[in-house]
Amino acid sequence: MGPDPALPAAQARAAALGLSGKVEFRLQDYRDVPDRFDRVVSVGMMEHVGVPQYQAYFDKIHAVLAKDGIGLIHFIGRHTPPRVLSPWFQKYIFPGGYAPAYSEVIPRVERADLVVTDLEVWRGRYNRTLRHWQDRFRANEPQVQAMFDDRFVRVWWWYLVAAEVSFTHMGMVLFQMQIARQPGAVPRVRDYLYPGPRADPSSDPA
Template identity: 45%
Template sequence: MSDSETSHNERFEHEGSRILRGRLAPARAGMWLLAKSLGRLVRIGRLTVFDPLGETWRFGPGGEPAVSVRLTDRALPAQLLANPSLALGEAYMDGTLRIEAGTLRDLLSICMTDMDTIDALPGRRLNRCLDAFRNRRLHHNPISRSHANVAHHYDISTELYDLFLDADRQYSCAYFPTGTETLDEAQTLKKRHIAAKLLLRPGLEVLDIGSGWGGLAVELARQHGARVTGLSLSTEQITAARDRAAQSGLSGRVTFEQRDYREERGQYDRVVSVGMFEHVGRSGFDAFFGTLQRVLKPDGVGLLHAIGTKAPKGGSDPWVRKYIFPGGYLPTLSETIAAAERSGMWVTDVEVLRLHYAETLRHWSERFAAERETARTLYDERFCRMWEFYLAVCEMAFRNGRLMVFQIQLAKRHDTVPLTRDYIAEAEAGQIAKNISSDRTGRTP
């Protein structure tokens, strides 16, 4: 053990005894307790913390990544202990936590490497208990609340989303078969992968629940001859999607309605939902799958693409819930499948995409960083810090934490889809050949 490490440990022991005797000021006691937690938490790289009282603390085995942060508010150490996620995000937004060396993504990578240790923090455990107590209110989304929740996130400037999304405005997990694809390529492959699982053919009626800016609906109509109805609660998205359909010459085959999925009364051959189930809320699972069961024709096929968690229970992060997705709930795969089975449908295929969203978010972060000044003219510095934190913390939750994306295929009959999964790869290969032929002839398929 080096002299510096010995000195560091001696300071912990000395100040720990002073806390027990009640002889340490609250601000210093808070920092000491935070340092004890960081000593257990930091397993990679080097984290240097300059605390509000002028002390310097160092954690980790050394090497890369190396990050230095300065805390400027004496109350911040105690806040970080009481509610780590919420306090860290707010401190970065407010500038009471400043990164002086390294990057935000490096800081979150260091802090989120060991999720079991994070979950063992007293503040984290307490907040999970409180969330469990408030679970129904936190994640209950009747139609009126769903409208407000969607407006909070999706009815902000479309110009902001154009700064970091791909050209098709796909705001969900892309598909990286090799990991070397560009963002635009991976989003195109995601749409192709979903279409293959839907077993599309010309003339089928498709319902797209949570249709966003319309990219998937337009793709299914243009490339596969489907007739698509897209549903969204976002005014901004509906306006943009309708404009897109008109510009593509597909208004006769693609329509977009500002309507809650629970109000849908049509009958469809196919139902797809990408990146929307996370907004349903735990108490809405049965209504969601009941709707799918009701609107699907007897030989219909459904596909759900959603973020989930392998944690023992689903839930939501306090900071993300407050600032980004109010009412959001990330389910476990087991509770999602249980709800699907309660509706009477067959689960005919399940695929878990693990690191695909981490790569998607990395691309989004890099694109946003390149356009940060433009974002600041649209909003302000605090908003930019909020968006940076959102993209970075979500990336690390997928890269180091328990989050993933699952795709669940559903049907009313167990003989609706082929016996093996070969048809998925065959359909994707067929679409590639179709596109190559189109490129050669100069005609759109």
């Protein structure tokens, strides 16, 4: 297997934006990361680490977070009880992928000695994203067909439509879960997230 082209591509993109000295890219197993961070952001990863690895995943977040650090975990999940992912999706789109119920996630967070400091449930949003993807796919279908074949086009159409239905009618949502090692790592209200004077956690009233 040859080298992954993602790393030099990311480095070239950063250089073009004048960010070479401000960012670092690694191709590394998250379980082998030795560093400690003030912030950890995980986007679209937890769905792919595998349910048996959920505890290792959150344990590692605890290990790499500074004492007053904050983590943000963005993942596709469901507001229904646990349910297996479609065998078709498993075979053709996301081998090994899984969209957990929140009830499957929170016990692992607790066992990792982490605190959920905030939670957002994005309902009725990703289905709109999928509809935009369908529109763009339709507009570029001849180019996609030339790059791949008719079978790929059919499979991808089915994925985009079925995924939209899943988010519209079958309980799929996006979760944004904020976690920390200490409950006082962030203010109790969200005004610090927006422009203007920020709240000071040390002066936050009880």
